Amino acid sequence: MFTRLYEQIAADPINLAAAIITLIVLVAGAAYIVTYPRLFMLGLKNLRRHFLRTALTSAAIGVLAFMITTIWTIIFFIDLITVERSKDLKIIVTYRWSVPSQMPITHADYLNPASSQFLPELVDAQGNKLYGPNDFMTWSFYGGTTDPAKITPDTLILFFVMEPEQIIPMMDDLGDLDPKLVEALKDKPQGCLLGTDKLKALDKKVGERFKLTSINYKGIDLEFEIVGVLPDGRYNASAIMRMDYFNKSFEQYARANNGRAHPLANKRLNLIWLRVGDRDKFDQIGSIVMKSPRFSNFPVKVETASSLVGSFLDAYRDIFLAMKFVIVPGMLVIMALVMANAISITVRERRGEMAVMKVLGYRPNQVFLLIVGEAVFVGAVAGLLAAGATFAFFNLRWGGIPFRIGFFPVFRIPEAALMWGLAIGTLTALAGCLIPAWTARSVKVSEVFSKVA
């Protein structure tokens, strides 16, 4: 958990800011309690005295923090995925000019370090290949439906077609997949791994078989045996099948059609993944691949995974921008307004009391701190609890927020969300309470008399 937290803080300046704010709140809060223990206790008593208002305000702050945490999780992951990583950089080779990328299957051989056709340009002077066999993965997409009469997301399955041994080294977030699953896949030529949602939609168990009618390769309808389930999370709506089964099905198609190959037989490779390590290596390998004459009949382009994903998500860009710069700030303003409202009501009701406090010798700054302390306490606690609740609610129930954008089935709430909750609770409380607290600070001692009279 703490390593993840650390990674999240390092990965995103907003998380860093939230971490700093959290730290400040904790330190300042501790300092406040140590310096003014009585004032702190007085604040707590006040909050308890106006229990209804405290409860309403924290609930309001809480639900809004819940919503912000949810939305920000989506933004955070989209940002994370479209921002290039500095280490463990993966690149994608695709057809250069249009989408969907469809390439001849032979393209894979030129880039596969294990193949005899491996591009000689990718071997350095010492005879070392620029990347190893574990840094290479091919993807084809095979989509089919269990019910051709009723094509819905529930009857549809989209397979990643790949070599089983590439899963653990190359697939994102599957690095700690149980190797037994890979072995099981290798054992069964028609085997496949399914995500939990797909398994549920099919209403099948591991060991059972099912048939698909293809959507994108007309006439290539395949039968599968479920050999395992992908771990809960990002691959819930995904499926993985073997490349050799896919390839053989094209040979079969040709045999059944008097030797006429499937129209898409020579375009059945969609993506090639390479792990290149760092940016320099990417530039080097990228330019070699782009320039290689091997690809001149079917030109390819080389780009980082994040940049490709970014291009795909371009259509959603305005929606993300609106979420980031309109909806979330709007909600923060609502939080601050709710807080401002509650605190100004409190201050107005307690004017007489504040005057009495001043008569008794409290300094204006202490009155100010009392109000700020009450507000921040409510904001920070409510924000933290709400974020914690969001974290537990979504992650335990669905493995993340089940909002499908493009190819992301769920968005797992990151650990850093706890700090977001605390930070936004504190900041909005501060924003909302400063003016009313200043009013309280400047209550005239003379008001004590006019009230009593």
Place this chain on the structure above:
Amino acid sequence: MAEPIMHIRNVVKSFTRGGEEITVLRNLNLEVAEGEFLGIMGPSGSGKTTLLNLIAGLDKPNRGEVWIGGRCVSTMTESQLAAWRTRNIGFIFQFYHLLPVLTAYENVELPLLLLPISSQKRRDQVLNALDLVGLSDRMYHRPGQLSGGQQQRVGIARAIVTDPTLIVADEPTGDLDARSAVEILNLMGELQKGLNKTILLVTHDPRAAERTQRIVHLEKGQLLESEEMQAAGLMAPSDSFQAKAQG
């Protein structure tokens, strides 16, 4: 004595507080005649407020009956009571209890809004009531812009504007300086004499009580009648009041 306008018969009222039963009113009897100015005196905790609650129909006695203007208050339903209060009881409070956001005129108008009368008639009645208390020139002021005595005059105008059967005044001078208190008491005396209003004055101020025709003492949940009647009509109506009532 004429037919009593208010008749409290054998009223018992008790509360349970913390499991303990406290009897506030024990077998209380009181008759008030129409046009009478009655003072009720008693130390705090003697049950004055409970008595007022019963008269206003805000609470029901455990036993006994409260009759006002020929109706038994203690058996009416709440909505009957609300409508009945508008027509039959006018309240005057120690702290005036005017609605701070409304002008004097609007405060006096408030109870009339509940009655099915034309707006013209309503206006006439409000102006008349304000005239009677001598505040015609201040009717567009808000309570905050009026002195304590003036505010209490608005309170009185509000209490009489529906021409109620009974006016209940709860320590009406308690928050006023001596001079204003005298003015208010004079005004109430004039209302009683000039308009034949029945007024119940609850107070612990002997000087205020002196202005009534009869004083009863509430002591330990029972009324002790002061046999001697206050000398009726000793007070001379103030000149200013007369002038306004006629003008």
Place this chain on the structure above:
Amino acid sequence: MRTLRNPFLNWLVEHPTAAGFAVVGAGIVLLALLPILLYVLPIRKVPLRYNLRNLQNRWKTTLVTALAFTFVTGLLTGMLSFVRGMDRLTESSGHPGNVIVLSDGATDEAFSNLPPMAVEQLPRDLQREVQKTEDGQWLFSKEVYVIVMYMIPNPSAGGRERRFVQMRGLDNIPVAAAVHDVKLAVGDWPREPFVRKVDGFGNAKEIVIGHGVARAFGSDVGKKMLEPGDTVVLGPETWVVSGVMEEGGNSFGSEIWTRDLFVQQGFGRENSYCSYVVRTASADKAKLAAQEIKNFKLERNLQAFTERAYYAKMSETSKQFSFAIYIVAVIMAIGGVLGVMNTMYAAISQRGKDIGVLRLMGYRRWQILLSFQLESLLIALLGGVLVCVVAFLLFNGTTVSSIISSGVGGGGKSVVLRLIFDTFVFGFGLTFSLLMGALGGFFPSLSAMRLRPLESLR
């Protein structure tokens, strides 16, 4: 389960959750509408100016609370206007008389693969349904649709370097324009030989670009819009703009049109099309024709939809967003409701004496409830009206780009749509605001109603 005779009651029994929501919803509506209705009726009530003056007296709290409403409702109406814009786009894309033909199994144009075909290959009775242009050409458009790479010229450092754009190759561009009802805002349709000499470059292939594309590409080179004569690099080639389409609120606004051959050759789609679009005389005729075409076999099976039905399927994305928006709205609303509860509880505790006096005068409990409920609604109304004014002034007609898709098979079109603030959106926003006010005011008003008169005067 017992079957009730009334179908509505029956439905409620079968859907207890929905019934629960319906009851709660109806209750909230009642809380909002009843006070307003009662206020308009000539019954006796605490005068409205009492509430108005109080709101005015503590104007700071009123304003802060109303502002919270404004923001909640503002976000809601903003999101709703987006969904409305999307709905309008999917509704207005597609001519009612058009039939779109795809290859069997394809859910999206991009995955469809059709051989060349002429109208004359269709059965006679089907041919008769195909409309003609004034000069006697079939209104039958063969189209090849690809998503191509557009390299942004001189991208800012670290910024986006490329975009996907949608390119449509047409066998006869003027006919396609007639079939799709697309007109040019400026420039001309490409004409034989579909290439033009560009200064300092040589021959470039002609394209017509949608309004949204003209704007987006224009912003890449620091212009408001691309104009005829401007060049664009798409895929391996440089193209020259010959015309810009009129802004039509349909999905073609984010497309680039050119001759079919250029697309087929340039992007590996030799001798194949993605869709045929056929214009028939009416929506009914279109429906029949779609049915007929499904039964007709070319080299392979065909799929045919009326264009309206095809685009209606594309509203899946908007459905998902609407759903998300309603959830976000409800949660924001809870925040707003809690905020107004604070305000109203404070208002009531401050005005306990007022309530006591009113009760003593003979005002009934329900009249007190009504008065405070109305006050809460007034705050909501203020917030709601503020939203409508601001939203309309600032955002009406703002364009945003988004994606529409059928949610099946990963396809989708990126589109440019306008935010629409119409009476529906405002009506919804205002109603929503009032409902929040009603809910937030209700419990405090109940507590006001329950105050005991003489005790509240202490």
